[in-house]
Amino acid sequence: MAKTTLPTDLHITYQLQYRKCGKPTCGTCKRGPGHGPYWYAYWREGNKLRSGYIGKAQPVGASAAAVARAEARVATRRAPRYS
């Protein structure tokens, strides 16, 4: 998936999400919630909800509070991993 250019003049909500790759033989998806978590950005353009893929790295524009909120939301579904 390609990285998205995020708007700089709109309020962006950041979320951490897992993604299933859809391969029936994928052990990662079978054992857990999928691949990731990856960062996604959500924002509104007019009355349209837009989203953009950021990737594994924490978004540069996100505040510490926004990062903490996103991590708290995804924590219950994340298997412990220390790398």
Ligand SMILES: [Zn+2]
């Ligand atoms: Zn997979």
